Amino acid sequence: MKAIYLTGFMGAGKTTIGEKLAEKLNLPVLDTDQEIIKKRNMSIKEIFEKYGETFFRQSETEILKELPTKDVIITTGGGIVITAENRNWMKTQGTVVLLHADLNIIYERVHYDSNRPLASKKTKEELIDLYQSRVTFYKDCSLEVDTSNKKIDEIVDEIISRLKE
Ligand SMILES: Nc1ncnc2c1ncn2[C@@H]1O[C@H](COP(=O)(O)OP(=O)(O)O)[C@@H](O)[C@H]1O
Numbered sequence: 001m002k003a004i005y006l007t008g009f010m011g012a013g014k015t016t017i018g019e020k021l022a023e024k025l026n027l028p029v030l031d032t033d034q035e036i037i038k039k040r041n042m043s044i045k046e047i048f049e050k051y052g053e054t055f056f057r058q059s060e061t062e063i064l065k066e067l068p069t070k071d072v073i074i075t076t077g078g079g080i081v082i083t084a085e086n087r088n089w090m091k092t093q094g095t096v097v098l099l100h101a102d103l104n105i106i107y108e109r110v111h112y113d114s115n116r117p118l119a120s121k122k123t124k125e126e127l128i129d130l131y132q133s134r135v136t137f138y139k140d141c142s143l144e145v146d147t148s149n150k151k152i153d154e155i156v157d158e159i160i161s162r163l164k165e
Pocket residue numbers: 008009010011012013014015016017078109147149150151152155
């Protein structure tokens with residue numbers, strides 16, 4: 001089976017849902033952020049502070065291409081789609097599943113989170129602007145699942161059944 005890439009804005013639930021999806025499909029799961037942390041031996045916050053977003057994006061592309069592309073769930077960072085090379089890689093190598101949640105819910109989940117440097121300290125309007133700047137990239141996917149007000153198990157079951165369609 002080709003890799004399943006979970007994409008979507010920060011806080012949509014990619015990391016959390018990916019773990020449950022992998023459990024249910026009996027597949028391994030890898031998270032691009034976690035792999036960057038391991039490779040650089042630094043937190044995402046530290047990478048942004050010390051080396052900036054450009055360096056983080058380079059690491060993200062490197063990692064994406066190093067990860068397996070068969071029989072695996074890959075949960076991505078919310079900004080992976082801004083790089084054309086990443087979008088092409090995911091489309092060619094696997095199935096891209098977009099998770100979307102209402103932006104009010106997303107804001108409540110991420111605006112206080114200092115481990116998400118591109119969300120912390122942003123107003124709701126700024127966060128929505130960032131989302132809008134990416135929305136066409138997110139929509140370039142095989143399947144879109146709205147996660148708002150749904151339980152994790154419900155979302156996982158929906159992904160599995162819609163992947164079979
Ligand atoms: N369907 C959901 N219902 C309630 N809380 C959720 C749901 N999905 C994710 N969360 C919570 O939202 C936060 C962000 O989830 P996370 O998986 O880190 O998102 P992402 O990887 O897309 O940034 C976490 O605290 C997680 O527990």
